[in-house]
Amino acid sequence: MAKTFPVSVPKFDERHYLDVNANAKDAIKSGNVDGAFEHYLRHGIDENKYTLIRREATTLACSADRFLVSESGFCLLLGWLADEGCDPPRFRLVGGDFNVEIPPTAIFRHARKDVEESVKGGAYDYGFVAFGQSPSKSLLKQSLLFQINSVAGAFQTKITPELISDKRLMDILLQMIAVTEAHAGKEVTLYQFLSGAAGGSLVELFRTHVAASTASPYIERFRPRKVSHSFISVLFGSTEPIKLQPILFNAAKVDFGEWIYVCNSPEDAGAVLCYARLISDLYDVMITVIVLGDNAGFGAANNVAIEHAASDRIIIINPDIHVFPAHAAQVQRVLSDGDFGTTLWGGLLFYDERTLMHSGMYIDADSFVRRNSLNRHDEAAVSSCRLLRVEHFDKSVPFNERDWQEPREVTAITGAVMAFNKAQFEQVNGFSTQYIYGHYEDADLSLRWKKSVGQVAVHPFLRLIHLEGQGSRARGEEYRGASIANRHFFSANHADSLDKRRKPARPRAAAGSDRAAAAARGR
Amino acid sequence: MRIVFISYLHPAVAPGGEQQLAYELFQAALRQGHDAYLIAALEAEHEAVYGKPGAPIVPMPGEERQYFYFPQRYDFLHLSVGDWRSVQFLRELIERLAPEVVHFHHYHRVGVESIRAARQAAPGAVIGMTFHEMMAICLADGQMVKKNSRELCQAASPVACNKCFPDLRPEFVTLRAARLQAFLAECDVFVFPSEFLAERYVDWGLPPEKCVAIANGQVNLGDEFDRSQHSRQVNRFGFFGQFLDNKGVDVILDALLVLGREKRIPEAGIVVEINGGNKQYATQAFLEKVLRQTEELKKVTTGRIEVRERGPYGRDQLAERMASVDWVLVPSTWWEIFGLVVSEAWMFGRPVIASAIAGLKERITPGVNGFTFAPRDARALADLMAALAGDEEQWSEVNEAIEQPWTEIEMFEAYRSVWDELAEQRRIAPPAHAEPAAAEATVTITRSKPKAARRGERASEARKPTPVA
Numbered sequence: 001m002a003k004t005f006p007v008s009v010p011k012f013d014e015r016h017y018l019d020v021n022a023n024a025k026d027a028i029k030s031g032n033v034d035g036a037f038e039h040y041l042r043h044g045i046d047e048n049k050y051t052l053i054r055r056e057a058t059t060l061a062c063s064a065d066r067f068l069v070s071e072s073g074f075c076l077l078l079g080w081l082a083d084e085g086c087d088p089p090r091f092r093l094v095g096g097d098f099n100v101e102i103p104p105t106a107i108f109r110h111a112r113k114d115v116e117e118s119v120k121g122g123a124y125d126y127g128f129v130a131f132g133q134s135p136s137k138s139l140l141k142q143s144l145l146f147q148i149n150s151v152a153g154a155f156q157t158k159i160t161p162e163l164i165s166d167k168r169l170m171d172i173l174l175q176m177i178a179v180t181e182a183h184a185g186k187e188v189t190l191y192q193f194l195s196g197a198a199g200g201s202l203v204e205l206f207r208t209h210v211a212a213s214t215a216s217p218y219i220e221r222f223r224p225r226k227v228s229h230s231f232i233s234v235l236f237g238s239t240e241p242i243k244l245q246p247i248l249f250n251a252a253k254v255d256f257g258e259w260i261y262v263c264n265s266p267e268d269a270g271a272v273l274c275y276a277r278l279i280s281d282l283y284d285v286m287i288t289v290i291v292l293g294d295n296a297g298f299g300a301a302n303n304v305a306i307e308h309a310a311s312d313r314i315i316i317i318n319p320d321i322h323v324f325p326a327h328a329a330q331v332q333r334v335l336s337d338g339d340f341g342t343t344l345w346g347g348l349l350f351y352d353e354r355t356l357m358h359s360g361m362y363i364d365a366d367s368f369v370r371r372n373s374l375n376r377h378d379e380a381a382v383s384s385c386r387l388l389r390v391e392h393f394d395k396s397v398p399f400n401e402r403d404w405q406e407p408r409e410v411t412a413i414t415g416a417v418m419a420f421n422k423a424q425f426e427q428v429n430g431f432s433t434q435y436i437y438g439h440y441e442d443a444d445l446s447l448r449w450k451k452s453v454g455q456v457a458v459h460p461f462l463r464l465i466h467l468e469g470q471g472s473r474a475r476g477e478e479y480r481g482a483s484i485a486n487r488h489f490f491s492a493n494h495a496d497s498l499d500k501r502r503k504p505a506r507p508r509a510a511a512g513s514d515r516a517a518a519a520a521r522g523r
Numbered sequence: 524m525r526i527v528f529i530s531y532l533h534p535a536v537a538p539g540g541e542q543q544l545a546y547e548l549f550q551a552a553l554r555q556g557h558d559a560y561l562i563a564a565l566e567a568e569h570e571a572v573y574g575k576p577g578a579p580i581v582p583m584p585g586e587e588r589q590y591f592y593f594p595q596r597y598d599f600l601h602l603s604v605g606d607w608r609s610v611q612f613l614r615e616l617i618e619r620l621a622p623e624v625v626h627f628h629h630y631h632r633v634g635v636e637s638i639r640a641a642r643q644a645a646p647g648a649v650i651g652m653t654f655h656e657m658m659a660i661c662l663a664d665g666q667m668v669k670k671n672s673r674e675l676c677q678a679a680s681p682v683a684c685n686k687c688f689p690d691l692r693p694e695f696v697t698l699r700a701a702r703l704q705a706f707l708a709e710c711d712v713f714v715f716p717s718e719f720l721a722e723r724y725v726d727w728g729l730p731p732e733k734c735v736a737i738a739n740g741q742v743n744l745g746d747e748f749d750r751s752q753h754s755r756q757v758n759r760f761g762f763f764g765q766f767l768d769n770k771g772v773d774v775i776l777d778a779l780l781v782l783g784r785e786k787r788i789p790e791a792g793i794v795v796e797i798n799g800g801n802k803q804y805a806t807q808a809f810l811e812k813v814l815r816q817t818e819e820l821k822k823v824t825t826g827r828i829e830v831r832e833r834g835p836y837g838r839d840q841l842a843e844r845m846a847s848v849d850w851v852l853v854p855s856t857w858w859e860i861f862g863l864v865v866s867e868a869w870m871f872g873r874p875v876i877a878s879a880i881a882g883l884k885e886r887i888t889p890g891v892n893g894f895t896f897a898p899r900d901a902r903a904l905a906d907l908m909a910a911l912a913g914d915e916e917q918w919s920e921v922n923e924a925i926e927q928p929w930t931e932i933e934m935f936e937a938y939r940s941v942w943d944e945l946a947e948q949r950r951i952a953p954p955a956h957a958e959p960a961a962a963e964a965t966v967t968i969t970r971s972k973p974k975a976a977r978r979g980e981r982a983s984e985a986r987k988p989t990p991v992a
Contacts, residue, residue: 240695243598243601243603243605243702244698244701244702247702247705247706248698248701248702248705250705251701251705251708271596271605274596274605274606274607275605277607278605278606278607278610278636281607281610281611282610282636282639282640282643283639322698322701352694352697467692467694467698470692470694470695
């Protein structure tokens, strides 16, 4: 057994120690320690149960860089703490007559190169992000004491909040999620953060933003009429799609019924409304424009559009979806064919070079393990995690016409093209607004659809071009952060939906596929 | 026949080849007894001077049958007017005029949406479009000259265009072209001043059966000019046109430097007169290059080469400026579509020395009605200048062979024969619901036919092509 330094405590009172510390008696009885003094040295001093030894308070090096509080009472505290080698510290905000404890699950630690260079160096995650919501909107909107306590040391400073909007606070947190790295492993660190209280608060924050953005949308219909189906596209940061899509679909003789453009960037509303009226006038087609108060994300924007659609047959068409003139007649037949039934239909999507881009999706997973010895061993910390990943079948595969004569059932389909009946969509309560801005809500809808409505299948004749990622201008780090967070949320929701780790079997023919295929091929 | 011409700019507001041609066609139509109108889309900066509050279209001050159009929300990338109100006013004006022909001379500023609006306003009319450059094909101002290297671009493609415009993804180029072609499909006929341009547009995606080549015509300013007059030394060369990067003034100066350095300047010397305006639109790099060349020229030619910069000129000054030179240099370094300067030189009997490129190459037969040299090849130009300076016999031979270029009346009649034929076809088989005429319904060959048009041609003895003047 390794020898430790000899320690003497002249005033140690063995009887008193055993009287106040039942654990010590048990440990002696079980033979884990030889006596009360050994137990005191190995456990009692750290547990601070017998304050015989006077401690000189150690001040931990720390900085609270930003303290942000939003209109709805969400707060975000950013800074760094040099607590390498310390026991897990407690974070607390202290007001005049109240204390707010920040639980470990509301904090994630990340690497700070600047601190590493100036404090100690080495691969320790000095940075911290603490995020949560106060039960009161106004409680934290005042100067407070920020306290950090551990047995080894403490830190205290006065902090005054920057008061900002919910959206700005959310975007700052998402940017942190996007750009930070962690020596312990980013995915594992975020997993603990996002699967706990902080994740719940982040979703709540986004839903608060969505509610505000969709509370009173501006809706204008150009050349309204009775239509058999409604196309829906969500615009964000670009007006290009409305200049292109209706013209090109019309030129290819695809009757889009009503085309609803949901404008997630209200600054573009003027141009979108102008083009909508112009194209509607020039080609005598129905175009509806819905302008939201702010970017409510893909799911919420589609939910609003479907609620206001002029028909019960919905076709979600991403702004980067276009039509091949050669396949336009097939697409038109699919649209003319009538009921979509209880199926959630996906499209057969191509790159513009005419190789396949998407023929359904399957669910895979990646594993991540906590690393780095400099970070403390914390039994409460998650040591590994698995995150689901959504993969497309047939990405960049040459298209073979013979392979695609009938529908195929798949695990999920992309939100770039979805066709369904409104009633069935409402049956699953539409897109989940848990997913921030965009990503994973399509797979989430597919999995929920399959559980409670019907099958999810790729339609062999809904053949379109997908210029992936070019329909919007979501270029800020907050959108990347949202995608990362959404992956965690999706994994938490659908961990049991993981497809086989092996390459999944080819999708099977969808039930009723003969009828659908025949209908789509034309009678 | 009631005809509405629609142009970009108006020569009275801003001079330029396209607007001059549209205006002369309009004037020719009136002179030939037709009921013609001209609508000129102006730049935003002109609205403050010529616009009237709340009116997207206003009558041209002091003129009849002419209008200025101020389209709003213009998007250059798509050559699109995104303002429904502007397009609606244009549509209503055309509707009120009830033309049998609507002929566009540009889509820039006019907006491709106007073609559809014209079709709505006049469902039975023949709709035509004359192309004067390659703006629909090439985002670099329609020049098809690579932005970085200044090399000539042989063909637009998504990847090639992305090299010039890295911010635009290759797929955008494809979508933009598809959108433009969707609007252009409303036209019954596409007119090109040269076969070269027709071929470029057919390669880009226009249906060849709708394509027709009609050479540009102009009001002849040389009727009273003594075409056989030349200088005693036959050593005076003139540049006419815009003092811009792609017009090749630098090639002339380089050629003179070659002659100076190699001591090949003819005994009588060489005089070069630069008649060029719009210098303010040339790039700084180009102007600096010209300045360097001019300074160097002074050092190597010891005064036996004289370069005079005479500045811009109006059409009323053309005869006097042409009288001052023997030979006209057209050293364009881009795909010169037609070369109105060639027509101007020929009006006055001046032999042309031009780059063998695009429309210039089509029009000039070396040794017969002019001379050509490889584009951008200053040494080849130097050789020609050295050989021709002082050669009175050669000058006279070519001078006598030069035919008068087409007049605006001849050009108009060529257009009219195309419109008549299409109008007749529309009368026989009117398109349903004001949809654009079917592609096979429009085949017309007039005066000159592009090779491109031949691909889709239904030849008939009645439509034998006549060579371009």
